[in-house]
Each structure stands twice: as structure tokens, then as C-alpha cells.
Amino acid sequence: MRTYKLTIAYDGSKYQGWQKQGNTSLTIQGMLESVVEKVVGYYVPVNGSGRTDRGVHAKGQTASIVLAGMIDTHEFMCNINEQLPSDIQILQVDLVKNGFHARLGAKGKCYEYWLDLREKPEVFTRKYTYHFPKKLQISEMKKAASFLVGEHDFKAFTDKKDEKSTIRCIYDIKIEEYGSKIKIEYKGNGFMYHMIRIITGTLLEVGDGRRKPEEVCTILESKKRGNAGFLVPARGLFLKEVYYE
Amino acid sequence: MRTYKLTIAYDGSKYQGWQKQGNTSLTIQGMLESVVEKVVGYYVPVNGSGRTDRGVHAKGQTASIVLAGMIDTHEFMCNINEQLPSDIQILQVDLVKNGFHARLGAKGKCYEYWLDLREKPEVFTRKYTYHFPKKLQISEMKKAASFLVGEHDFKAFTDKKDEKSTIRCIYDIKIEEYGSKIKIEYKGNGFMYHMIRIITGTLLEVGDGRRKPEEVCTILESKKRGNAGFLVPARGLFLKEVYYE
Numbered sequence: 001m002r003t004y005k006l007t008i009a010y011d012g013s014k015y016q017g018w019q020k021q022g023n024t025s026l027t028i029q030g031m032l033e034s035v036v037e038k039v040v041g042y043y044v045p046v047n048g049s050g051r052t053d054r055g056v057h058a059k060g061q062t063a064s065i066v067l068a069g070m071i072d073t074h075e076f077m078c079n080i081n082e083q084l085p086s087d088i089q090i091l092q093v094d095l096v097k098n099g100f101h102a103r104l105g106a107k108g109k110c111y112e113y114w115l116d117l118r119e120k121p122e123v124f125t126r127k128y129t130y131h132f133p134k135k136l137q138i139s140e141m142k143k144a145a146s147f148l149v150g151e152h153d154f155k156a157f158t159d160k161k162d163e164k165s166t167i168r169c170i171y172d173i174k175i176e177e178y179g180s181k182i183k184i185e186y187k188g189n190g191f192m193y194h195m196i197r198i199i200t201g202t203l204l205e206v207g208d209g210r211r212k213p214e215e216v217c218t219i220l221e222s223k224k225r226g227n228a229g230f231l232v233p234a235r236g237l238f239l240k241e242v243y244y245e
Numbered sequence: 246m247r248t249y250k251l252t253i254a255y256d257g258s259k260y261q262g263w264q265k266q267g268n269t270s271l272t273i274q275g276m277l278e279s280v281v282e283k284v285v286g287y288y289v290p291v292n293g294s295g296r297t298d299r300g301v302h303a304k305g306q307t308a309s310i311v312l313a314g315m316i317d318t319h320e321f322m323c324n325i326n327e328q329l330p331s332d333i334q335i336l337q338v339d340l341v342k343n344g345f346h347a348r349l350g351a352k353g354k355c356y357e358y359w360l361d362l363r364e365k366p367e368v369f370t371r372k373y374t375y376h377f378p379k380k381l382q383i384s385e386m387k388k389a390a391s392f393l394v395g396e397h398d399f400k401a402f403t404d405k406k407d408e409k410s411t412i413r414c415i416y417d418i419k420i421e422e423y424g425s426k427i428k429i430e431y432k433g434n435g436f437m438y439h440m441i442r443i444i445t446g447t448l449l450e451v452g453d454g455r456r457k458p459e460e461v462c463t464i465l466e467s468k469k470r471g472n473a474g475f476l477v478p479a480r481g482l483f484l485k486e487v488y489y490e
Contacts, residue, residue, distance in 0.1 A: 009369075057368075088368070089365050121331070123255060123334050126332075128369060
């Protein structure tokens with residue numbers, strides 16, 4: 001038995017998300033498992049580092065698989081990629097220690113959220129940005145973001161009701177301008193359901209003047225989802241990297 | 246009567262090209278004319294700077310229209326853009342001198358051709374690059390390109406049979422690497438049917454070692470299409486800019 005780590009990119013536009021849900025919905029995990037089974041000849045669970053929601057993209061999702069024996073990783077990757085549709089792609093296959101698990105072993109993650117501020121969204125990136133045609137006060141957004149960095153109870157910033165602990169640590173939030181586009185990069189030890197999209201919506205409400213940066217602190221303290229900002233759409237969100245030791 | 250110049254971007258993936266062809270095919274010109282008619286209330290021909298073929302994209306196509314009277318250009322642009330599908334977009338509307346014609350007045354054009362050299366094409370740009378997974382000798386391609394710059398008879402580099410004159414002037418060909426992608430930028434006073442795509446195919450055959458750079462000169466002299474390289478697909482081609490005085 002050998003364990004392998006897969007690094008995967010996908011355009012989530014037409015998928016119901018990462019997680020397999022029966023046989024009828026189109027999911028990234030479901031697609032990968034069916035292709036891996038075709039290539040190796042037996043069913044292999046593909047365990048992702050975490051779910052990505054419907055419509056969310058990935059530039060570096062990870063997953064672990066356990067195979068019956070040794071494989072040539074490059075040949076395996078090529079065989080899998082040949083069978084995959086053009087919107088899913090294995091970027092790397094690494095032999096890892098037995099016992100490695102992409103989700104349980106993950107120490108942190110990096111996500112990107114992309115915004116297009118133009119009057120009409122740029123034609124060639126329209127499927128990968130959220131169109132928000134407003135003037136934004138970036139410095140105010142950066143200030144608000146700084147209050148979120150560190151270990152906090154992010155209960156107000158998730159739509160998950162039954163999370164055991166809602167305490168997470170955000171290592172860094174970087175806001176960068178690229179012409180009329182903005183990238184917000186989040187690094188942290190873990191992110192809950194909708195957490196990045198709610199934080200992004202809240203930062204946008206600060207950026208367009210609806211809220212003061214300091215409100216973010218009261219939202220955190222309140223632990224009430226209703227006090228946080230709106231949920232931005234999935235199309236602008238990319239899982240960029242998963243960190244391991 | 247007032248004449249306006251439109252600058253237009255489009256994702257050509259699902260269109261039969263710029264030029265209207267009856268009422269049943271999906272074309273950029275047809276789409277624009279139907280939306281302009283809806284907005285101004287009467288039929289207005291939208292005269293492009295030139296045709297782009299099926300599947301070719303544009304970051305800066307131009308067209309001229311003649312309207313019955315003065316309009317607020319910004320309001321007009323917004324009204325048109327609201328009606329257009331998300332893969333076509335007016336970037337700018339300028340009032341120009343009466344008599345201006347986007348095709349007849351054009352002094353030159355700039356095109357970009359994008360290649361993806363990775364084993365499998367990058368997921369998020371797969372519709373806008375030509376996947377050519379080979380090692381390329383860029384310096385050899387640059388040398389071959391240098392023989393094409395200047396005024397030449399490009400008869401060997403077009404699929405158009407009935408062109409009156411096949412003499413054109415290429416001002417510049419720039420080959421630039423962006424990670425695993427390559428952009429070839431062409432500037433010239435005009436390009437014939439398939440000319441850029443045949444030149445690109447020929448440069449690729451130089452890059453992968455099938456031809457020597459000097460062969461380009463014999464191809465030019467031969468004036469035979471059969472001697473030139475293969476036709477690369479439309480998906481990597483963008484009309485970037487049209488020059489006027």
C-alpha cells in the first residue's frame with residue numbers, strides 16, 4: 001500500500017462543489033474518483049483537504065489516495081489528466097508517508113478572492129471574478145482586515161450552525177490592486193463554511209462606505225451572523241494552496 | 246448625422262466570427278446591430294475595422310456607426326452594454342469626424358497570439374490559448390520572425406485566393422515568455438485571411454526544430470501556401486488594437 005498526495009486545479013463553474021453527493025450530481029471528487037478507478041482498475045477514495053463549495057475554483061487543492069502498490073507518478077498523472085475534462089487537472093503527484101491524510105494533515109490554507117470593479121466586467125475573466133462596480137476605499141478595507149488577523153472566534157462569519165469550535169487563526173489578509181481588479185488573499189489555519197465569502201462581503205461594505213473599519217470588532221464580539229456583511233458569490237473564490245508540515 | 250467610433254472587446258468562442266451572415270448565425274456584428282437598433286430605435290450598420298474569423302477574440306476591435314443625431318456617449322455605451330451578452334462589451338464610444346470609417350480609415354493593426362506550452366493547458370486560460378506542449382527554441386523563432394518584418398509579398402501566408410495585392414508591411418513581431426505561456430505580438434499595416442495564424446504555425450515549426458529560421462525567406466519567395474506552416478487554431482488569437490491617424 002502506497003499513499004500519494006495529489007495537487008489539483010479546477011474551474012468550479014459547472015460543478016456542485018468538491019464533495020461527492022450520490023451518483024447524479026457533478027462534483028470534483030466524484031469526477032476524480034471515477035477517473036482514478038478507470039486508470040488503476042479498482043475503486044480508490046480521493047480524500048480532499050476540505051470541501052470547496054459549488055462554483056468555487058482551485059489552483060492548488062490537495063487530496064490523498066492510497067494505492068495497492070508503487071506507481072510511476074508522472075505516468076499516472078498523465079494518464080489521469082488524459083481522462084479528465086479540461087476544467088479539472090492534476091498538477092502534481094507525490095509519494096508521501098503512509099498515514100498521510102490531505103485533510104487531517106493540513107496545517108493551513110491560502111485562498112484568493114478576485115473582484116472586478118469596472119462598469120462592466122472584463123470579458124475574458126468574467127467567470128473568475130465578482131463584478132462589484134463601485135469605488136472602494138482600499139485603505140479602509142485594509143484597516144478592517146487588520147482587526148480580523150489573529151486568533152478569534154469567527155462565529156459571526158460563518159453559515160455553519162453546528163461547528164464544534166468556531167475559533168480560527170487568520171495569519172494574514174493581503175489586499176492588492178491589479179488595474180481595475182482587486183485580489184484579497186487569505187492565509188489561516190482553517191476557514192469555516194462561507195467564512196471567506198462573508199469576510200469579503202464585510203470588507204466590501206467597509207470599502208464602499210456602508211461601514212466603518214472598527215465595526216468588524218463589534219461583529220466579531222457579537223458572534224451573530226446577522227451582524228456581518230453579505231455573502232459574495234463563489235465565482236471569485238480560489239483555493240490557492242494547502243500547507244503541510 | 247453624427248459618426249461614432251466604437252471600441253469593442255469580445256470572447257469569440259461561441260461566435261461564427263465578426264461578419265454578419267444572414268439571420269441565423271451568431272456573429273458579433275449581427276449581435277451589435279440588433280442591440281444598437283433596440284437602443285436607438287432604427288437600424289444602424291455597424292462597420293468593423295475588419296472581419297475576425299470564427300472563434301477569434303478581440304480586446305480592441307473598432308467599428309463606426311452613423312447616428313441621426315448627437316448622443317451622450319457614456320449613457321449610450323451603458324445602454325448598449327446592458328443589452329449585450331457578457332461575452333461582448335463596448336469599451337469606449339467616441340464622437341469622430343463625419344466621414345470616418347473604421348475599416349477604410351485604419352492605418353494598421355496589432356494582434357496577439359497566445360500559446361500554452363504545459364503538458365496540459367492551464368485550466369483558467371484554456372479557452373484563450375493554443376495548447377502546444379513542446380519545448381520551443383525561442384531564439385530560433387525570433388530569428389525567423391525577423392525575416393518577416395518589413396514589406397513583403399505574403400502570398401504564401403494566406404488562404405485567401407482572390408486578394409488583389411498580397412503585399413503587406415509587418416512593423417514588428419515580438420515573442421515574449423510568461424511562465425509556461427508565450428505571447429506573439431504582431432503589428433502591421435494589414436493582415437490577410439489566416440495570415441497571422443499561418444505565420445504563427447510556421448514560427449512554431451521553427452521553434453520545435455522542424456524547420457530552420459532561414460526557410461521563412463524561401464517560403465516568402467515561393468509565394469506558395471503549401472510551403473508555409475500549419476494553421477494554428479483561432480482560440481489563441483486576439484485583435485488587440487486598430488491604429489488610426
